[in-house]
Amino acid sequence: MSSILQNLVNKPYEHGFVTDIESDTAAKGLSEATIRMISAKKNEPAWLLEFRLKAYAHWLTMTPPAWANVHYPPVDFQAISYYSAPKPKKKLASMDEVDPELLKTFEKLGVPMNERAKLAGVAVDVIFDSVSVATTYKAKLAEVGIIFCSISEAVHEHPELIQKYLGSVVPVGDNFYAALNSAVFTDGSFCFIPKGVKCPMDLSTYFRINTESSGQFERTLIIAEDGASVSYLEGCTAPKFDSNQLHAAVVELVALDNADIKYSTVQNWYAGDENGVGGIYNFVTKRGLCKGVNSRISWTQVETGSAITWKYPSCVLRGENSVGEFYSVALTNHHQQADTGTKMIHIGKNTRSKIVSKGISAGVSSNSYRGLVRIAPTAAGARNYSQCDSMLIGDKCSANTFPYIDVRNPGAQVEHEASTSKIGEDQLFYFAQRGIGAEEAVSMIINGFCKDVFQQLPMEFAVEATKLLGVKLEGSVG
Amino acid sequence: MMQVANNSYLAGLLEGRPFADRGDALNRLRAGAVERVGVLSLPSTRDEDWRFTDLAPLTKMCFQPYRGVPAIVESDIARYSIAESAQRLVFVDGVYAPQLSSPLNGGIVVSSLAAALPAHAAAIVADLGRRALFDNNAFTALNTAFLNDGALVLLPRNAALDTPVHLLFVATRKEAAAHPRCLVLAGAGSRATVIEEYVALTEDAYLTNAVGEFVLADDAQLTHVRVQRESRQAFHIGHSAVALAHGSRYHGIHAGFGARLSRFNLDVVQNAEGAECEIGGLAIIDGSQLADTHSSIDHARAHGVSRQQHKCIVGGSARAVFNGRIVVRQGAQLTNSAQSSRNLLLSERARVDTKPQLEIFADDVKCAHGATVGQLDADEVFYLKSRGLSESVARSLLTYAFGAEILHAIPVASLRDRLEKMLLAQTERA
Numbered sequence: 001m002s003s004i005l006q007n008l009v010n011k012p013y014e015h016g017f018v019t020d021i022e023s024d025t026a027a028k029g030l031s032e033a034t035i036r037m038i039s040a041k042k043n044e045p046a047w048l049l050e051f052r053l054k055a056y057a058h059w060l061t062m063t064p065p066a067w068a069n070v071h072y073p074p075v076d077f078q079a080i081s082y083y084s085a086p087k088p089k090k091k092l093a094s095m096d097e098v099d100p101e102l103l104k105t106f107e108k109l110g111v112p113m114n115e116r117a118k119l120a121g122v123a124v125d126v127i128f129d130s131v132s133v134a135t136t137y138k139a140k141l142a143e144v145g146i147i148f149c150s151i152s153e154a155v156h157e158h159p160e161l162i163q164k165y166l167g168s169v170v171p172v173g174d175n176f177y178a179a180l181n182s183a184v185f186t187d188g189s190f191c192f193i194p195k196g197v198k199c200p201m202d203l204s205t206y207f208r209i210n211t212e213s214s215g216q217f218e219r220t221l222i223i224a225e226d227g228a229s230v231s232y233l234e235g236c237t238a239p240k241f242d243s244n245q246l247h248a249a250v251v252e253l254v255a256l257d258n259a260d261i262k263y264s265t266v267q268n269w270y271a272g273d274e275n276g277v278g279g280i281y282n283f284v285t286k287r288g289l290c291k292g293v294n295s296r297i298s299w300t301q302v303e304t305g306s307a308i309t310w311k312y313p314s315c316v317l318r319g320e321n322s323v324g325e326f327y328s329v330a331l332t333n334h335h336q337q338a339d340t341g342t343k344m345i346h347i348g349k350n351t352r353s354k355i356v357s358k359g360i361s362a363g364v365s366s367n368s369y370r371g372l373v374r375i376a377p378t379a380a381g382a383r384n385y386s387q388c389d390s391m392l393i394g395d396k397c398s399a400n401t402f403p404y405i406d407v408r409n410p411g412a413q414v415e416h417e418a419s420t421s422k423i424g425e426d427q428l429f430y431f432a433q434r435g436i437g438a439e440e441a442v443s444m445i446i447n448g449f450c451k452d453v454f455q456q457l458p459m460e461f462a463v464e465a466t467k468l469l470g471v472k473l474e475g476s477v478g
Numbered sequence: 479m480m481q482v483a484n485n486s487y488l489a490g491l492l493e494g495r496p497f498a499d500r501g502d503a504l505n506r507l508r509a510g511a512v513e514r515v516g517v518l519s520l521p522s523t524r525d526e527d528w529r530f531t532d533l534a535p536l537t538k539m540c541f542q543p544y545r546g547v548p549a550i551v552e553s554d555i556a557r558y559s560i561a562e563s564a565q566r567l568v569f570v571d572g573v574y575a576p577q578l579s580s581p582l583n584g585g586i587v588v589s590s591l592a593a594a595l596p597a598h599a600a601a602i603v604a605d606l607g608r609r610a611l612f613d614n615n616a617f618t619a620l621n622t623a624f625l626n627d628g629a630l631v632l633l634p635r636n637a638a639l640d641t642p643v644h645l646l647f648v649a650t651r652k653e654a655a656a657h658p659r660c661l662v663l664a665g666a667g668s669r670a671t672v673i674e675e676y677v678a679l680t681e682d683a684y685l686t687n688a689v690g691e692f693v694l695a696d697d698a699q700l701t702h703v704r705v706q707r708e709s710r711q712a713f714h715i716g717h718s719a720v721a722l723a724h725g726s727r728y729h730g731i732h733a734g735f736g737a738r739l740s741r742f743n744l745d746v747v748q749n750a751e752g753a754e755c756e757i758g759g760l761a762i763i764d765g766s767q768l769a770d771t772h773s774s775i776d777h778a779r780a781h782g783v784s785r786q787q788h789k790c791i792v793g794g795s796a797r798a799v800f801n802g803r804i805v806v807r808q809g810a811q812l813t814n815s816a817q818s819s820r821n822l823l824l825s826e827r828a829r830v831d832t833k834p835q836l837e838i839f840a841d842d843v844k845c846a847h848g849a850t851v852g853q854l855d856a857d858e859v860f861y862l863k864s865r866g867l868s869e870s871v872a873r874s875l876l877t878y879a880f881g882a883e884i885l886h887a888i889p890v891a892s893l894r895d896r897l898e899k900m901l902l903a904q905t906e907r908a
Contacts, residue, residue, distance in 0.1 A: 392841035401836045407851040410823035416849040422841045
């Protein structure tokens with residue numbers, strides 16, 4: 001590719017790697033005693049301890065998955081501290097103390113002023129009273145009967161719901177990292193939308209004060225009862241600093257009759273430097289169960305961070321006429337590796353699923369789409385449409401697709417399409433003719449490429465995500 | 479425990495292999511393969527490459543190679559003869575049958591490998607066993623361990639063979655294990671059509687473990703028709719390895735009708751710039767048949783072109799598996815590759831597993847793949863019914879048309895007609 005383009009990317013990650021967790025931390029290592037200790041510290045009921053121990057027993061019999069197209073040195077699970085009580089981070093007195101580089105990034109991303117303060121770790125009450133905002137929101141939610149709190153809180157306040165649904169979508173022995181998470185998770189979010197309630201606002205982790213440091217083994221459980229609907233946003237576009245290298249989260253969604261859950265993620269964790277040193281291993285199990293008729297679960301993700309991403313948000317379509325959707329943009333640069341995709345398991349009649357995956361690889365990164373569409377013999381009239389497009393920027397990166405299609409019902413209709421392309425010289429020339437510089441042109445082309453996914457994001461997220469891709473590719477378009 | 483059982487099964491299959499009795503050029507190759515069989519284990523569904531194809535039914539039976547003299551006559555195989563073909567080589571249960579064959583020994587060689595070995599040792603040894611690699615393929619290793627004869631087609635530079643070569647492999651014996659081998663060496667600028675056909679005169683169970691190597695030099699053109707019509711009880715394991723040099727063109731049409739369990743591995747490597755391959759695959763199965771096709775097209779150099787279309791028609795409680803891998807190596811710029819996997823399910827219990835797989839390491843390429851699984855389009859059926867066709871005729875016509883698209887590319891009229899009739903008969907039965 002042209003030299004103009006060569007100059008456009010490869011800007012270092014501007015904010016370094018911040019380690020600022022000072023806390024009541026357990027000794028390294030994992031054993032039954034560690035799990036009992038976590039459970040005791042959190043004052044958990046006996047059934048939860050049992051759940052953890054069962055998961056641990058499973059985990060001991062399992063080996064880390066080796067089938068993904070990612071390469072990394074083996075993780076020493078005994079070198080990790082599994083409990084660390086979050087202590088409030090040191091607050092900065094005002095915006096003036098914030099790293100100017102960080103502010104520049106916020107500027108680029110167009111993060112709203114009030115959120116910038118919170119993200120930068122400025123004591124929020126100085127600038128922006130988030131507590132009162134959060135309280136207002138909580139009151140508003142409680143009015144309609146929505147429960148939105150940390151999972152530890154829910155264990156004590158709503159044990160019947162947790163006991164009923166925890167592990168019902170991702171069983172304790174589901175996979176290596178899910179088992180590990182089930183054994184040692186320390187916190188996460190819980191959300192319950194009662195029958196017939198449409199959540200009045202997008203639930204976002206931004207305004208959740210109770211799970212600010214939910215740790216590396218995060219657990220999320222969202223339940224939408226009959227006819228309920230909710231849109232949940234996780235993560236944010238601003239770079240996230242974390243000292244934990246291994247992240248193994250589990251997210252479970254349950255949609256009952258006519259319920260609708262939309263789960264959006266923007267992930268921009270530290271990806272390591274341009275030589276591939278450091279960076280987060282993001283090994284996540286996300287699964288939604290469309291349990292009831294006409295239910296719908298939609299996953300949207302924009303994955304731009306982490307050294308390694310291993311993530312397959314899935315839908316089990318059990319209810320008749322239920323719908324599963326997956327929209328994904330995965331961008332890898334430098335030495336990042338992503339093996340991500342989805343599983344659509346059609347069990348009920350007339351279930352429908354749609355997969356739109358856009359992979360962009362630059363630098364020497366590797367970007368794989370891995371997906372499964374399974375039509376069970378019971379899923380008469382099932383329908384799937386998958387589209388997986390890849391874009392390569394530079395000739396040292398790779399883009400792979402591994403779509404598994406397994407059909408056991410003749411009434412089903414399954415379609416899969418994939419293509420690979422690059423940004424053409426002629427496209428850039430066309431932009432140049434119209435007075436648009438290469439950098440902006442590339443950004444526009446990429447955003448056009450990802451349009452189908454961005455359209456699914458809540459508006460303010462979409463605007464930020466668009467800019468995020470531009471920032472991530474700075475200096476790497478070649 | 480399982481491993482031990484598997485290995486002893488493989489070791490059992492090694493029995494009756496030829497020994498180093500003639501001091502010939504193939505001893506080393508065979509010895510290497512025997513050693514490899516000892517190391518490898520029989521694949522199980524825990525292996526990613528075999529996860530949909532369970533070899534357990536195979537391991538429940540014993541197969542022994544047949545080493546006697548072929549006991550069939552011309553009239554037994556008359557119905558398989560191809561009028562257009564002037565050269566035919568017949569192998570019965572893996573053994574060359576000279577009385578049924580019409581070899582050619584001039585500049586162009588169409589001959590049994592063993593017979594041609596003394597005169598063409600250098601050319602043969604240079605490629606034999608070097609294209610169909612057996613390091614990780616127990617069946618190819620097994621075939622190579624048995625390698626002492628096979629079909630050889632040798633085309634010198636710029637030679638053109640106007641009539642198709644017919645390589646006919648006939649199975650006649652219950653519980654026989656045949657390890658047929660083909661070697662086609664197409665010299666620079668040469669042209670030929672080779673038909674590799676597997677048929678059966680028995681309805682019993684037997685094992686065919688075939689390996690073919692097709693080496694195309696610069697600008698050579700080869701049309702390769704591979705027809706698998708084994709008995710419905712047979713096990714058929716096939717491996718075709720194609721190596722393409724600069725500007726060469728391989729056109730493959732691979733049709734599978736028979737066998738209880740069939741597995742076909744196709745490996746195409748574009749070793750030089752500007753190579754092209756066009757591949758059509760068709761599997762028509764019903765009852766409890768299983769047809770598994772694993773293809774790999776490796777664009778190792780720039781300016782390569784590949785087009786692949788694989789179709790499966792699956793009835794009864796049969797199962798079709800397709801894994802199509804396309805690799806574009808670093809530096810293989812301006813590759814243009816298109817792949818499609820289309821599957822038609824005709825019954826409630828039929829099953830398809832398809833995985834079109836792209837691995838791309840170059841940025842200036844055009845690659846697309848698509849996969850569909852479904853049943854006949856209701857609108858199309860309605861259209862034909864509105865023209866006065868009955869439901870069943872309309873369905874069989876559409877099913878036939880679905881498969882005929884692949885068979886239509888066969889350049890040998892009599893074979894094409896014969897296979898289209900088989901397809902029609904099968905669709906009517908379904």
